[in-house]
Amino acid sequence: MLTLAFKPYDLRLKHVFRISRGSRSNAPLMLTRLSFEGIHGYGEASMPVLYGESLATATAFLNQVDLSGFADPFDTERILQYIDSLAPGNTAVKASLDIALHDLIGKLLQLPVHRYFGLPAAQPYTSMTIGVDTPDEMAKKALKYNEFRYLKIKLGTADDRAMITAIRSVTQQPFFIDANQGWKNKEEALELIHWLKAQGTVFIEQPMPREDITGNAWLTERSPLPTVGDEAVQRLADISRASSTYHGINIKLMKCTGIREGFKMAVTAKALGMKVMLGCMTETSCAISAAAQLAGLADWVDLDGHLDTVNNPYTGIGLSEGQLVPTGEPGIGITPGPAEIF
Numbered sequence: 001m002l003t004l005a006f007k008p009y010d011l012r013l014k015h016v017f018r019i020s021r022g023s024r025s026n027a028p029l030m031l032t033r034l035s036f037e038g039i040h041g042y043g044e045a046s047m048p049v050l051y052g053e054s055l056a057t058a059t060a061f062l063n064q065v066d067l068s069g070f071a072d073p074f075d076t077e078r079i080l081q082y083i084d085s086l087a088p089g090n091t092a093v094k095a096s097l098d099i100a101l102h103d104l105i106g107k108l109l110q111l112p113v114h115r116y117f118g119l120p121a122a123q124p125y126t127s128m129t130i131g132v133d134t135p136d137e138m139a140k141k142a143l144k145y146n147e148f149r150y151l152k153i154k155l156g157t158a159d160d161r162a163m164i165t166a167i168r169s170v171t172q173q174p175f176f177i178d179a180n181q182g183w184k185n186k187e188e189a190l191e192l193i194h195w196l197k198a199q200g201t202v203f204i205e206q207p208m209p210r211e212d213i214t215g216n217a218w219l220t221e222r223s224p225l226p227t228v229g230d231e232a233v234q235r236l237a238d239i240s241r242a243s244s245t246y247h248g249i250n251i252k253l254m255k256c257t258g259i260r261e262g263f264k265m266a267v268t269a270k271a272l273g274m275k276v277m278l279g280c281m282t283e284t285s286c287a288i289s290a291a292a293q294l295a296g297l298a299d300w301v302d303l304d305g306h307l308d309t310v311n312n313p314y315t316g317i318g319l320s321e322g323q324l325v326p327t328g329e330p331g332i333g334i335t336p337g338p339a340e341i342f
């Protein structure tokens with residue numbers, strides 16, 4: 001029998017984190033656990049306000065889940081279809097169950113989840129994110145993050161050029177740029193992208209508001225750098241429309257209901273000739289170690305959501321000179337820390 005346990009957890013950040021739409025210093029999480037024949041699989045939901053989930057919605061959703069009709073955890077596709085059918089939205093809490101289920105079946109098979117999906121062990125270079133701040137503070141952060149191969153810079157403000165100039169004065173690390181829908185004028189955005197290219201930028205994430213399909217498509221047609229849809233691309237069904245609007249997609253487990261749909265999205269995007277980025281929210285090593293299982297399909301990896309937290313309850317994926325180093329253990333490869341969670 002598959003049994004479910006869950007518990008809220010307050011993940012705290014070392015620093016206040018700001019983007020063009022708001023700021024936060026903690027992340028309310030729902031930790032989940034699925035057990036079968038004495039083996040535990042661990043999952044996690046991290047719920048940014050933008051996507052409308054909260055501890056209350058996650059609790060209500062999990063209270064509806066009844067897995068008594070499923071005798072076999074390897075009935076994975078049907079279990080996840082059942083979970084998805086319980087209510088629309090709720091993608092992060094659905095992801096927590098998908099992650100726990102894949103952790104469980106990886107442990108039952110004694111395989112890391114990436115091997116179950118036919119993917120090699122990957123040790124991707126992750127970018128490290130610098131949130132919106134004064135140009136001076138952002139440059140200080142850049143110096144602190146000198147072990148990373150790439151810096152992901154949050155823009156979409158009136159100060160974008162000053163921020164980049166300040167950071168570029170202290171480091172030569174290439175930039176991933178995330179405007180978080182902050183650019184409203186397409187001609188100005190295009191001019192800025194040309195300038196950002198000259199400053200050593202690899203790609204541009206969510207340049208304009210997600211509703212502005214024609215503006216983003218106009219920009220993508222002319223942009224000298226690849227564009228990546230993030231807020232505009234949540235699930236598998238969004239990709240076909242996004243293929244004419246962006247060069248690539250940012251896959252996050254919390255948006256797309258988990259590893260299984262994330263795998264399908266990466267394969268679909270590649271089939272459409274699109275680039276694949278793996279991203280995250282503020283998360284523990286649980287969801288980050290889960291997302292990293294798909295790194296073999298990614299062109300760019302931004303899995304840094306666990307790095308500046310102070311009370312990560314799991315040990316999992318490691319970091320060495322900017323490279324993520326999975327443990328190689330079965331499932332998603334994490335161990336609960338000394339503090340008892342469940």
Ligand code: MG
Nearest residue numbers: 178205206230
């Ligand atoms: Mg983004």
